[in-house]
Amino acid sequence: MDEVLDALDVDHAPIVAASFGAWMAMQYCLARPQRVARLAMLAPAGIVGLFRIKWLLTNTVKTQISPNTTKAQWMLDSIVMERTRSQLRIDPWRPVAEQFIFGTPNFRRSLREPLPGMRCNIAPLAASGIPVLALIPRNETGHDGPKMARRYRQRLPHAQVELVDDSNHLVFIDQTDLVTDRLQTFLGVA
Secondary structure (H helix, E strand, O other): OHHHHHHOOOOOEEEEEEOHHHHHHHHHHHHOHHHEEEEEEEOOOOOOOOOOHHHHHHHHHHHHOOOOHHHHHHHHHHOOOHHHHHHHHOOOOHHHHHHHHHHHHHOOOOOOOOOOOOOOOOHHHHHHOOOEEEEEEOOOOOOOHHHHHHHHHHHOOOOEEEEEOOOOOOHHHHOHHHHHHHHHHHHOOO
16 A cells, blocks of 8 residues: 555545455554545454354355355355345446456465454554544345444444445445445545
């Protein structure tokens, strides 16, 4: 991130991230708070709690044992509301979905890389003064959405935390208009 911001000649910038990317963005905020103007997290994963055990086991069995594109498609379909699933197959989301479907079976994580988990110390983020927006899907497949929203409100008392109805992990697909509105307001863009 430092290299990207330096190359763009940007001292500090807002960051918008989703899922595991929100965990990575939060880590960057903790390491370089002076570079972050604001942090918006969409369906953040692994910051204030772990995945539901049942979903984690089902996902592991269905997608990690002999991974292939059919299993990756199942996983992707499982993290979006049924009514918006068709959006994964048309633009603008189709290329993103295809990248996920074809990339997931070949992804190999290093065991030395840090992983998200429920032991993240986000107190420094709360104390940093960085404005934070967290959009938490109510119908999250992998997490208990209401419980996550409560935890974020407790641990980041100055953050804007919203529990988004009728949305799953891909909240930006399930509730595109709402997410766009909240981000525009939070980032101060029209």
